[in-house]
Amino acid sequence: MSKHTFGKSHRLKSKKQIEWLFVEGNSFIEFPLRVVWLCTEATESSVQIAFSISKKSLPKAVHRNHVKRLLRDSYRRQNQALKSMVHEKGKQLQMMFIFLDKQLWKYHDLDNKISVTLKRLQEEL
Secondary structure, three states: OOOOOOHHHHHHOOOOHHHHHHHEEEEEEEOOOOEEEEEEEEOEEEEEEEEEEEOOOOHHHHHHHHHHHHHHHHHHHOHHHHHHHHHHEEEEEEEEEOOOOOOOOOOHHHHHHHHHHHHHHHOOO
16 A cells, blocks of 8 residues: 655755746646646656645635645645656656635545546646
8 A cells, every 4th residue: 555645855846947847838727727737758757746826816825725735635645646657657747736716615626626637637648
């Protein structure tokens, strides 16, 4: 049984990498998420991800943090298939999930959307 972890090495933090992701990356919208992703050749395969919510969409920081926590948890539970696929292809995947809605979502609904989004991302890779 594999651990469902979301460690430091899986977080996309570098400002340069994030800028490069938006310049060179592909994107699609699976409401309420916009996914920006970039798949590159790499000697060491890895998946890095970041989550973002506009202050304009959800003005209260507590709500933004809550939604990001739900997104991270849902991704953490469902990322195994994506990680194994990227590892098999020997690629490096960087992506950012941007929450677009102005309303708070329940965990169950976000979990379903993350599932659909990850399946679509696997198809596009």
